[in-house]
Amino acid sequence: MERRAKTKYKPIHLAREDTSNLNIDINHDINRRIAEATVGVTPLVRGVWSAIEVGAIVARTSDTIDIISADDDQDRKFSQRSKRYGPHSSLYARGAPFKAQIHLDLLCFFSPYHRAALKGVFLEAQHNTVILEMDPVCCDIFVKWHYTGCVPNDDPWALCQLYILADQNENLALRRAILTQIVNVNFAPDLNDSNTAAVVSSLPENSALTRYLLDRTSYHQRAETIQIHTDMPVEFVETLKELIKKPRHWLDDCPCCNKPCNYHEHNTVEDWKLSCAESGSYPMPEPAYLRAEI
């Protein structure tokens, strides 16, 4: 069964350009309201989902915005895939539209991209819509994550689809949650699959998911030759060649298994202590994976 990743998102450079046009006043207002709503806790997005912060935002604000799915993958493949998604699949019949509401401030709290993109909406309109080019199951997870912090899915391609969205929306907390799940399901990519090539092509070169895919392959692939799809970006192939040349101590020493914080884009150990260390579940990132060290 062929599965394919969506690649029709807004180009990353345009998304970043939008963000660079952030409306300072709106941000200030949102940050002030969040700060007021989270008295006693650090009023900053620490890159992790927090029940205290989310609860405070939801309690203090009532503006919501519609989220709909604009997925056009309503063919037989999608029908087959949807059966594999577990409990969520029963919520959406094939072809059924997805629509949900989300608190505007919550969406903006985690995503500077949405903060920038919705600045006009925030000021002027009451009824507006965010269209996500993902299938309904992924849209459902996207909305639920904002309220629960959970990514209840173990399908790697759904997770990759969500990760690409989180990358383009600059949603670090969601990226971290997804990568934790990808590490937990021990995603082993087939580099000769066009889906893998599409995912890598949709991400910036320094993406943490790309690095996971490189590590998972270079540390675990024991075959003499590695088949790579012709659509795989040249930079990815070159980096993989370099990694494979290095001596490896195989599985005991790999950076990928059970170490999601290596792929959480932690800048420093301090950053890790303020975010993931509080949950106490995962080991500290290795020095080579701290962004400030790269």
Ligand SMILES: [Zn+2]
């Ligand atoms: Zn590993």
Ligand SMILES: [Zn+2]
């Ligand atoms: Zn972490």
